[in-house]
Amino acid sequence: MNLQILGCAGGIGGSEPYTTSLLIDNDVLLDAGTGLSRLSLEQLVAIDHVFISHSHLDHVAGLALLMDAVFGKRSKPVTVHATAEVLHALKTHIFNWIIWPDFSTLPNTEQPSMQYQEMQAGSTLTLGERVITSHPVDHVPGSVAYWVRSADKGFLFTGDMASTPALWENLGGQAGLNMVIVDCSFPNAEAELALLSKHFCPAALINDIAAVPAGIEFYIYHLKPGQEAQIMAELGQNKDRNFKALKIDDHFNF
Numbered sequence: 001m002n003l004q005i006l007g008c009a010g011g012i013g014g015s016e017p018y019t020t021s022l023l024i025d026n027d028v029l030l031d032a033g034t035g036l037s038r039l040s041l042e043q044l045v046a047i048d049h050v051f052i053s054h055s056h057l058d059h060v061a062g063l064a065l066l067m068d069a070v071f072g073k074r075s076k077p078v079t080v081h082a083t084a085e086v087l088h089a090l091k092t093h094i095f096n097w098i099i100w101p102d103f104s105t106l107p108n109t110e111q112p113s114m115q116y117q118e119m120q121a122g123s124t125l126t127l128g129e130r131v132i133t134s135h136p137v138d139h140v141p142g143s144v145a146y147w148v149r150s151a152d153k154g155f156l157f158t159g160d161m162a163s164t165p166a167l168w169e170n171l172g173g174q175a176g177l178n179m180v181i182v183d184c185s186f187p188n189a190e191a192e193l194a195l196l197s198k199h200f201c202p203a204a205l206i207n208d209i210a211a212v213p214a215g216i217e218f219y220i221y222h223l224k225p226g227q228e229a230q231i232m233a234e235l236g237q238n239k240d241r242n243f244k245a246l247k248i249d250d251h252f253n254f
Contacts, residue, residue, distance in 0.1 A: 001025060001130055001150035005250040007035015010185050011058070014225025016248055019058040022157060022181075028127065030146055030157050032063035035248065045073050049127065051119070051134075052082040053159025054143035055089035064094055067103040067114050077115040081125065083134070085142025087116045119144075135171060137161035139198045147171055153254040155179040160222060162198040163208045172212040178254070180212070181246060183222040187230045202234040206241075214240060221246040 002025055007018030012034070019033030026043065029036060029050045036044070044066055052060060067078065080090070095102045095114075103114035119125060121136040121144050129151065134144040138161055145158040145167055154176050158167070160183045171177060185199035194201040199222070200208070209218070220243055223231050228245065235243040 001148075001153075001254045003148075003155065003252040003254065005035075005246055005248055006038055007033050007248060008181075008221040008246040010183075010222040010224040012225065014223070015228050016223070016246075018248055019061070020221065021062060024130065024148065028130070030148070031059040031159070032061070032066060033058050034062055036062040036066060038248075041069060041073075045070050047078060048076070050078060050080050051132065051146055052080065052086050052090070053146065053157070054140050055082075055086045055093075056140065056160065059159070060090065060094065063090070064100040068100075071103065071106065071113050074113065077112050079115050079117050081117050081119045083121055083142035083144060084118050087118060089142075091116070135167050137164045137167055145171075147174070147177070148254075149176050150254050152176045153178050155181060155252065155254065158182045160185070160199060162195065162200060163204060165208065168209055168212050172209070172216070177216060179217045179219065179252065180209075181219045181221055182209075184220045184231055184235065185222050185224050187227055188234055202231060202238075206235070206238050209241075218243050219246040219250075220244065 004023045006021040006023055009016035009019050018035035020031045021033045021035035022030040026046050027048045031053055032050050094100050104112045106113055121134050124133040131149050133147045137143050137145050147156045148154050183200055184205050186194040186201045188201050188203050191201045232245050
């Protein structure tokens with residue numbers, strides 16, 4: 001299983017210019033931020049499944065443009081997986097014929113170009129040799145993390161989140177969890193803003209993952225533009241873990 005980072009920024013204008021989208025092999029996306037705009041038309045057409053962690057614009061904006069790009073070029077619909085709350089938000093606020101066409105009814109309801117599949121938090125879906133399990137996290141309603149594995153290796157993509165002890169209790173010690181991609185959006189000086197917006201700052205993240213085995217690698221994503229160096233420096237003050245900033249075009253094999 002191959003993982004490619006298409007976008008991982010917490011906004012535009014910073015050192016990482018594309019928002020969150022992760023490509024698994026050539027056919028699965030985790031989130032659909034502006035990072036997927038880096039794919040060619042041929043690569044976009046190959047995408048069969050999109051797993052959405054939550055409904056915020058920086059994680060779903062590319063989905064609308066993806067569907068426009070591949071319309072009429074595929075023999076089967078793109079399947080969008082998410083919790084009921086997230087699917088409701090997509091249907092109500094984006095694919096509503098006001099913001100964007102409803103591709104679940106185009107070209108018709110019998111042969112749509114996009115279909116929704118509810119994935120309850122805590123459920124598991126198998127796609128070939130890849131196994132994807134969702135877990136609820138504290139962010140906006142319906143937010144989930146995704147634990148993705150193939151054979152005996154895998155990674156956890158948290159999506160955006162604040163303190164969620166149950167996530168680490170349930171998954172932190174799982175066999176085969178080699179890497180965590182986790183949100184840390186604000187420096188410690190903005191801890192109040194991080195708490196209000198349900199994101200991590202370094203101190204809160206370090207406290208939350210205290211029980212996670214030290215051998216698991218942590219890659220930080222969703223750093224706010226202009227604050228990337230400060231956030232990583234504050235994380236680096238903790239000598240018990242080696243935090244790394246996630247970058248576009250990072251590749252990982254599992």
